[in-house]
Structure formats: C-alpha cells, structure tokens
Amino acid sequence: MKTIDRTEGRRAFGHNVAGYDTVRPLYPKWMFETLAGFVDEPVTLEIGPGNGLATRSLAQIGASPITLIEPDRRFSGLLEGLTDVRGDPCQITYASFEAAKLPAHSFDLVVAATSFHWLEPRVRVEKLAGLVKPKGIVALMWHVFQDMELEDLFHEATKDLLSVLDSSPSGSPDELPFALDRQARELEFLETDLFELRLYQEERWPLRLNPTDVRVLYEGFSGIAQLSEPDRHDLLNRLETIARVEFQGQVVRNMTSPLYIFERKPT
Numbered sequence: 561m562k563t564i565d566r567t568e569g570r571r572a573f574g575h576n577v578a579g580y581d582t583v584r585p586l587y588p589k590w591m592f593e594t595l596a597g598f599v600d601e602p603v604t605l606e607i608g609p610g611n612g613l614a615t616r617s618l619a620q621i622g623a624s625p626i627t628l629i630e631p632d633r634r635f636s637g638l639l640e641g642l643t644d645v646r647g648d649p650c651q652i653t654y655a656s657f658e659a660a661k662l663p664a665h666s667f668d669l670v671v672a673a674t675s676f677h678w679l680e681p682r683v684r685v686e687k688l689a690g691l692v693k694p695k696g697i698v699a700l701m702w703h704v705f706q707d708m709e710l711e712d713l714f715h716e717a718t719k720d721l722l723s724v725l726d727s728s729p730s731g732s733p734d735e736l737p738f739a740l741d742r743q744a745r746e747l748e749f750l751e752t753d754l755f756e757l758r759l760y761q762e763e764r765w766p767l768r769l770n771p772t773d774v775r776v777l778y779e780g781f782s783g784i785a786q787l788s789e790p791d792r793h794d795l796l797n798r799l800e801t802i803a804r805v806e807f808q809g810q811v812v813r814n815m816t817s818p819l820y821i822f823e824r825k826p827t
Contacts, residue, residue, distance in 0.1 A: 564726045564782055566678050567656070577634055579776040581611040587673060588763050589617070591701055591819045595669065596621040598697050598758070598821065601645065602668035605629065605691060607657050608675030611638045614701070618671065619645050627651045627667075629660045658683060664690050670698045677729040677738045681748075689754040692824045698755065700820040702739035704730075707764050707814035714774075714811045717802055721795070725783030739818055746820070755822040762818040769811040771803040 595602075595618075604623040609615045609630055618626060624644040630636075633654045642650045653660050658680050670692050676684070688698050706712065731737040739745070742760060749755040769777065775796045778784055784792055803811045 562726050564728055564786065566680060566729060576776070576779055577611065577638065580780045581613075581638055583773050583776045584611065584613055584780070585703060585767055585815070587614055587617060587701055587703070588765075588817055590761075590763070591699075591817070592617045592621045594759065594761070594819065594821070595671075595697070595699055598823075599668045602697075603666065604644075604669045604671065605662065605667045607670065607672045608678065609639060609673070610635055610675075612642050614671060614673035615639070615642050615650065618669075619643065621645075623669065624648065625651060627653070627662070629653050629655060629657055629662075631656045657687070662691055665693050667692050668696045670696070672698075672700050674702045674739075676700045676702075685749055685752055685754070689752065689824060694824055694826040696824045697758070698749075698822045698824070700739075700745070700818075700822075702730075702818055704737045704739050704816045704818070705767075705813050706737055706740075707816050708736075708740065710764075710814045712814050714803070714807065714813060717806055718799060721798060721802075722783070726786060728782045737816075740816060749822045754825055756825060757820070758823045759821040760818065762816055764814070764816050767813040767815045769803070769813065770809055771800045771811075774803040774811055775800040 601622040601624055603625060604618055605627045606615055606618065607629050609628045615626060615628065619642070622645045624646050625648060626644045628639060628650050630639060630652065631654070636654070639650065639652055644650060670688055672679070692698055729738060746757050750757060778799050779792070779796055784795060787795065803809065
C-alpha cells in the first residue's frame with residue numbers, strides 16, 4: 561500500500577459530483593454553533609469546500625463574505641450557486657491552497673472540513689497564520705469512518721477487499737486516523753508559537769447506509785476513485801453485494817466527527 565500523492569488526491573472526489581453531493585453526511589450542527597460563539601459574522605475562507613456541504617452551514621451562522629478555494633473545478637456547478645448570509649455569491653478560486661493568492665491577515669475564520677490532511681505539511685500552518693487576522697480562528701473538522709472504541713462489522717467484512725488500495729493521508733483503516741491524532745494535530749499548530757488551542761470536541765455517531773448508499777459513498781473515497789473504470793465498477797459491485805447479502809441491506813458505520821479550534825496569537 562502506498563500513500564496517495566496530495567496533488568493527485570485532492571482532485572479525486574469529483575468523479576461523480578451528483579452522487580457525492582447526495583450521500584455525504586452533514587457536519588453536526590453544534591460545530592457551526594460553536595464557531596458562531598467565537599466569531600460574529602466572520603469574513604470567512606473555506607479550504608476545499610467540494611460540494612459546499614460546510615459552506616451552507618457557514619452561511620447560516622452569518623459568515624460574510626465567504627471565499628472558497630477548491631482545487632477540483634468539477635464541483636463548480638454546485639459551488640457557484642452558493643451565497644453568504646447576505647445573499648452575495650461566494651468568491652471562488654479554483655486552485656490548490658498552496659497556489660492560491662489570498663490577502664494577508666484578512667480572515668476572521670478559516671475552515672477546513674475534511675480537507676486539512678490534503679494540504680502540504682511543510683507550508684499549511686504558516687500559510688494559515690499569514691491569512692487569519694490576529695485573534696482570528698482556524699477550524700478543522702472531519703468525518704472519520706471509525707470509532708476507536710467500537711467494532712465496525714462492515715469494515716471487518718470489507719477490509720481484505722480494500723486493503724490493496726492506495727491510502728489517503730488521512731490514514732489507513734487499521735491505524736490511528738490523522739484527524740483523531742490529537743497530539744500530532746495540536747502540536748503542528750502550537751509548536752509554531754503562532755496559535756493557541758481554544759477547543760477540541762468530538763461526536764461519535766452511527767451512519768446508516770443502504771446498499772446503494774454504500775456504492776455511491778465509497779465511489780467518492782480517494783483510493784477507489786483512482787482505480788480504472790472497470791476495476792472501480794467491479795469493486796463497487798462487490799461492496800454493494802456485501803451490503804445487500806451479508807448485512808441484509810442495513811449497514812452501520814461507526815463515525816467520529818472531531819472539531820479543532822485554534823486562535824491566532826496577536827502579532
């Protein structure tokens with residue numbers, strides 16, 4: 561197993577944009593309510609919005625204006641209709657975070673929703689520090705398809721089938737997920753002496769899927785998206801069959817959704 565190159569992987573999710581938009585689970589409402597308690601009507605940057613799943617919730621808490629940095633232009637049909645709380649269109653740049661030209665110290669809030677692990681480790685925290693205002697907030701949120709304290713029967717039933725796939729930087733299924741490695745995530749920010757940790761909170765919850773949901777959801781996983789069309793089709797057929805036959809059409813994935821909030825220290 562090799563790790564997917566970040567440059568390739570961050571563009572792996574637009575293969576089936578309509579399906580991706582249909583089946584990806586919402587982020588918990590409390591995450592955005594928590595952000596609203598830190599910043600009021602924030603000038604906001606979102607990194608890697610994809611189908612705009614988090615963007616819509618940011619608008620609901622008063623984010624305005626909202627700037628989006630998205631590396632995969634195939635999501636344009638979903639993103640270009642999004643507006644901020646005042647009804648103004650989101651400002652969209654189709655580029656990688658590393659290449660995007662953004663105004664320094666201009667944002668009250670920067671959000672990376674299941675995208676931070678795709679950013680280049682050598683530059684991501686320092687670039688964030690240069691974009692957010694003093695006392696501004698950087699929020700990292702994820703959906704992790706794993707609960708470290710619970711057995712996941714569908715994972716066990718499919719792990720041999722999926723073990724040959726290239727691994728995302730988010731971590732392979734049998735190791736501590738990138739998003740749940742609190743020590744590493746917090747240290748990456750705190751060791752720069754540019755940020756302080758203001759909050760870590762997580763929610764554990766069950767994601768219930770029918771066989772069609774399984775097929776469409778897994779099609780958007782980076783390791784599967786990179787396969788050739790025949791290999792991807794075959795693998796998705798097999799996953800759907802396992803869900804239908806072995807699980808009688810009722811799959812439960814044990815999820816963990818963490819939120820990290822870092823505050824930029826005054827300069």
